[in-house]
Every structure is written in C-alpha cells, then in structure tokens.
Amino acid sequence: MTYKTVMVHLDTSTGAHTRLSLALRLARKFDAHLDGVFAMSDPHPVGFYAMTGTPDIYDAHRRFLADKREAVERLFRAELSRTQVPGAWAAPEGYPVATIMQCSRSADLVILGQSRPKDRESYVADDFLETVVLGAGRPVLLVPEAGDSGTVGERVLVAWNGSREAARAIHDALPFIARAAHVTIAAVSTALAPRPADASCADVVAMLKRHVTIPVDISRLDHPATVSTGDTLLKHAADGNYDLLVAGAYGHARFHEFVLGGVTRKILSSMTLPVLMSH
Incomplete structure (x- = not known):
C-alpha cells in the first residue's frame, strides 16, 4: 500500500513554502504524482466596492493576486523540475473551500497547513481546516505552524x-x-x-x-x-x-x-x- 497521488494546498503565505518542500519529499519517498492546488481568500466584488467605493481598487487587487499566484506557480513548476517529481498545477475558479474539497477527492493524501492567525495571506475561509478534514473523505496531513520538522514518519x-x-x-x-x-x-x-x-x-x-x-x-x-x-x-x-x-x-x-x-x-x-x- 502506498500513496500514488499527493495533493498540497498552496497560497501566497510563508507556510506554503514549507508545505511544498514537505510535499516534494513525500512524493519522492512514495514515488507519487504531486498535485499543487492554489486557493486563497478572494473578496467578493460587491463587498469590496462597498468598502472602497470604487471598482478600480478591486481590479488592482485582483491583478496583484494574479501576479502573486503566478509567482507561486513558477516556483512549483521549478521545484518539480529540480526534484524530478511528476506533478500538475491547478488554480480552479470558485469558492476556495469547495475547490480544495473537490480536488482532494482524487488524492491519496492531502497536505494542508495549520492555521496561521498572524499571516493574513494564509486565510482561506472560516473553518477551512475543519471543513476539509471532516468532509474530504481522504487522509489529511497537517503541517504545524512551527515549520519544517525534517523527517516525517520515522x-x-x-x-x-x-x-x-x-x-x-x-x-x-x-x-x-x-x-x-x-x-x-x-x-x-x-x-x-x-x-x-x-x-x-x-x-x-x-x-x-x-x-x-x-x-x-x-x-x-x-x-x-x-x-x-x-x-x-x-x-x-x-x-x-x-x-x-x-x-x-x-x-x-x-x-x-x-x-x-x-x-x-x-x-x-x-x-x-x-x-x-x-x-
């Protein structure tokens, strides 16, 4: 028995780098395919307009997020190439919790990060971890906020x-x-x-x-x-x-x-x- 498809949740937070590093090591350990799925909180335009009073700021915010998402994608693809791990990138549209849940259903192991209250970019949605852990139907490996622990599973x-x-x-x-x-x-x-x-x-x-x-x-x-x-x-x-x-x-x-x-x-x-x- 082994894990042949590993999925890691990625975003623009500092914890995403730790999760990716661990996911790559585990993919190599189990000779698995690695799916990197990008999802993070994206404010609804109506609420954003109400707060800022102008659509221009929302458009600028979306471009900012797109640039950061592309940077994470470049890192992910570069790491796949460097480590010679087979994998695929996905940044599905829609409610982020729903997209992570849907993508997790086809994985043997799902890697998520512990909530980081001090890192606003790590926020996906209220009860994000609880929703996925209880509803994914797949084993979830949670990475602590403390960071990379070196070995896992020894x-x-x-x-x-x-x-x-x-x-x-x-x-x-x-x-x-x-x-x-x-x-x-x-x-x-x-x-x-x-x-x-x-x-x-x-x-x-x-x-x-x-x-x-x-x-x-x-x-x-x-x-x-x-x-x-x-x-x-x-x-x-x-x-x-x-x-x-x-x-x-x-x-x-x-x-x-x-x-x-x-x-x-x-x-x-x-x-x-x-x-x-x-x-």
Whole structure:
C-alpha cells in the first residue's frame, strides 16, 4: 500500500513554502504524482466596492493576486523540475473551500497547513481546516505552524481509542507506518470514552505487524483530569521525539457550525509535529 497521488494546498503565505518542500519529499519517498492546488481568500466584488467605493481598487487587487499566484506557480513548476517529481498545477475558479474539497477527492493524501492567525495571506475561509478534514473523505496531513520538522514518519505515534475514526486513521496511515523505524500505539481516553481494553490494543498491534517488520509497542497514557487528552498526546509525542501523530478526527457540522471533539480541536490548534487525521 502506498500513496500514488499527493495533493498540497498552496497560497501566497510563508507556510506554503514549507508545505511544498514537505510535499516534494513525500512524493519522492512514495514515488507519487504531486498535485499543487492554489486557493486563497478572494473578496467578493460587491463587498469590496462597498468598502472602497470604487471598482478600480478591486481590479488592482485582483491583478496583484494574479501576479502573486503566478509567482507561486513558477516556483512549483521549478521545484518539480529540480526534484524530478511528476506533478500538475491547478488554480480552479470558485469558492476556495469547495475547490480544495473537490480536488482532494482524487488524492491519496492531502497536505494542508495549520492555521496561521498572524499571516493574513494564509486565510482561506472560516473553518477551512475543519471543513476539509471532516468532509474530504481522504487522509489529511497537517503541517504545524512551527515549520519544517525534517523527517516525517520515522517515529510514528498512533492515537488509539477503539473508535471508527481511529481505525480509519490507522489504515489511511499504513504507507507511513510500513516505512517507519518505530511505531507506538498510544491507548487514550476521553471524558466520554474509556481507555481501550488490552485486547483491543493487542489486535491493532497484531494487524500492524503484518505490515511492518519492526516492533510495535503500546503506551498507556494516563493523565489527571485537569490535563486534556490532546495535551497529553502532544506532550507524549514531544517527549518521545515522534515526527508523526496519527489520529482520528471527531466532529460534525451542525447548522453551518462545526462541533469538534475536544481532542481534535486541541490538536488542530496546538500541534507541534505533523499530524495525519482521518474522519
């Protein structure tokens, strides 16, 4: 099992360069095709006119964005040539969230960046990450704001609670797990879900050992009630020098608002290492 089509979201933010660098490395690692999909927030002309009072400013703004988009495209194509990675560029018209969602459906792995509140050019739309992670139907690799972590997938920490989402994430991460040097199953619990039984963890280990030749160990994460499961997972990942966290994404949309599980929300906001999430 492997990833043969990797998709990376690109924009004009500083984080896009980090995502592209990682995407190129992973495309080479998995001998995959790389799709670069450009999407960023573009104000509606009616609202822009209302704020500025003239269409000329909006037209100038669109030309400015077009110039920056072309610069990103040149960089993407140059990097494909330099690294000899096969790939394709796309900058589809339309609502950016919808275009990213549509493009992600034909990818084996989708790479997005953690939200960067201080970088206005990284803004795509409200609840962008949540929308794609919960709705794409594909595994999403989230790149932390902290930047390039070097290796990804050498030491893998798998968050396991026996749920459907956790099972989906583990199987979606098998290409990473099969190539890892170290894999740990972290038995976690939440306020609503008790820690998985020993038999459940053992079954997961037995399944993974049919894919890997390295030992797969189990770590039981006990934490006080005052410390969240998300914080415990991230601290354990940092203390163990893991370079990939695999976790199920929990949540749903209700009346156009996203109701996320506490662990998912914490990881999205505070992750310090790449995280592969599936819903």
